[in-house]
Amino acid sequence: MNLLDRxxxxxxxxxxxxxxxxxxxxxxTKAKAKLRSVGAQTLQSASKTKVITKKNQGSLFHRLDVRFxxxxxxxxxxxxxxxxIDLLDFTISQIGDPVNTIRIAPMSHHVRATNxxxxxxxxxxxxxxxxxxxxxxxxLLDVLSEKDVLATFFMLGSAARNQxxxxxxxxxxxxxxxxxxxxxxxxxxxxxxxxxxDVKESSAVFTNILGQDVSLVRPPYxxxxxxxxxxxxxxxxxxxxxxxxWLHKNASExxxxxxSQVYDGAIILMHDIYPSSVEAVPTLIDTxxxxxxxxxxxxxxxxxxxxxxxxxxxxxxxRP
Ligand code: NI
Numbered sequence: 001m002n003l004l005d006r007x008x009x010x011x012x013x014x015x016x017x018x019x020x021x022x023x024x025x026x027x028x029t030k031a032k033a034k035l036r037s038v039g040a041q042t043l044q045s046a047s048k049t050k051v052i053t054k055k056n057q058g059s060l061f062h063r064l065d066v067r068f069x070x071x072x073x074x075x076x077x078x079x080x081x082x083x084x085i086d087l088l089d090f091t092i093s094q095i096g097d098p099v100n101t102i103r104i105a106p107m108s109h110h111v112r113a114t115n116x117x118x119x120x121x122x123x124x125x126x127x128x129x130x131x132x133x134x135x136x137x138x139x140l141l142d143v144l145s146e147k148d149v150l151a152t153f154f155m156l157g158s159a160a161r162n163q164x165x166x167x168x169x170x171x172x173x174x175x176x177x178x179x180x181x182x183x184x185x186x187x188x189x190x191x192x193x194x195x196x197x198d199v200k201e202s203s204a205v206f207t208n209i210l211g212q213d214v215s216l217v218r219p220p221y222x223x224x225x226x227x228x229x230x231x232x233x234x235x236x237x238x239x240x241x242x243x244x245x246w247l248h249k250n251a252s253e254x255x256x257x258x259x260s261q262v263y264d265g266a267i268i269l270m271h272d273i274y275p276s277s278v279e280a281v282p283t284l285i286d287t288x289x290x291x292x293x294x295x296x297x298x299x300x301x302x303x304x305x306x307x308x309x310x311x312x313x314x315x316x317x318x319r320p
Pocket of ligand 1: 220
């Protein structure tokens, strides 16, 4: 019994008699219990109400939507802008990369040379036979590279087989690799079957070294007939200017002969197995350049003259 109860009960006792105290206390206890009970019910129903309220209010997104009606539109706009910026970045990088590659990629000296256009120019094709030779061909390749000149090499299959790295180097540096047959036999003076074996063996050697057969052939001594031309079944490239370098073995004589016979579209014959021939090349190139000539491989000569080289046909030059 607390102080207030005690005061009340004393006052009631004074007015009504002692028994009233117990009545009040009893009543008061019941009332408190009732209050507690009501309080518990209120809490219970309040929590029930809360649960019901939660359910009625729906999902977080729904409540956000109700509370911030502009939020959905704003989100769509922001995501859209990000997507467009991202797409633009992607497109720019897609366009940008190949441009950069073209600009910064190391470009070979000779790739540039083969992309040149010499239509309507004075052209000459330097051709070198009977190699490659470990003693002289590397020096010739150095000279040609230094002078930025591409030539055509009519190599012997037997020599190529011994110097595959030289064949690959010449090819890599942009020169045209062609066949001068396997063993330099006079094809029209030997049995056809022997000639056939020679041609096949040569093709096999070049295919083995380069991964593909050559496309042009120069028969030894320039000797061919319809049977041999048919057997070779590739364009047969002879020459229009013979420097006779193999005969005189004199550098200045090679230059003199070449300059006295050259014309637009001429094919010049030399041999890269003689030091005197290689020695003639720098002067020959300079002199021909002074005379207005550009240097091309045989396929280029045909290309710039819009000529299609035909199998089993013989060519000495390709004039304009
Ligand atoms: Ni020869």
